[in-house]
Amino acid sequence: MNNRTCAVLLLAAVLAAGCAITQTVKPVTVAGITDLCIKRNSRVMMSSFLPELTSQIEKKGIHTTVYDGERPASCKYSLDYTANWHWDLAMYLVFAEINVYDSGLLVGQATYDAHAGGGRPDKFGPTADKLRGLLDQLFARS
């Protein structure tokens, strides 16, 4: 392999790696979740995020209850989340993380990270669609 080929391959690798949107999902490992308590995150500025999250989970047949502060003792299964958006001519979801717990132990996690995806057009699009992709995988086994 000559130097020019090496340079082209390296540039291609750099460009590909530099335009990545990563979605990492570790599906919930416990089955039979029927009730889920969701901890409200007041630092998530998009007010429609929590209603969308609860709505999509409810559509999976899981009853949700939103709480603030400490997890109520009656909540065996709980969920917390965070989400951030960036502006690039339009708002787009740049990071989201959803954690599911069984009695306080982390049993499932979904992460969407577009921090390195600045050059990709698919960074745009409804947050609801991106959330659906995460939740479908997160609750695939439960």
Place this chain on the structure above:
Amino acid sequence: MTPATYMVSQDTKSALAKYQGAKLMFADLSGPAAFDPMCRAVGKISVADGMTIGQFVAKGFNDELKFAGLYAADRVKLTGTVTKAAFSSSAAVVNGYWDLAITLQSINGQSMSVESHHDFEAGFIGASACNNTSRALGPAVQQLVQKTVNDPRFAALIR
């Protein structure tokens, strides 16, 4: 930096099932003596709730014990040391790894040492690669815990 979190494993729960009846917990592990938490020029690797690596490894063991129903807070049966914690966020340009090693001691006098190597996809851009490296500590500790409880010597520690 996105902090590392520990997720319990069904495989580890299954591996611990044969110890039903045992009740134990891990005290925080000491060490490592040398650990550089700086990732490139981006910042320090971060662990949830500001835990040290030793506290995070102990949490991993204790979470698995709780998940398997073997945890008892009033028992301190195992102590230990993290003898190695090292990472790369740029192996083969876009990959990374965590190397972890521990030595565990039981109050019954038995001890064992375990090493674990965990590879992951880091990415090219610094901030993203270091976030992924920080997050990968969770799966790395999960792998270490699983390797430990699957080791035949582990049974001798909890007798």
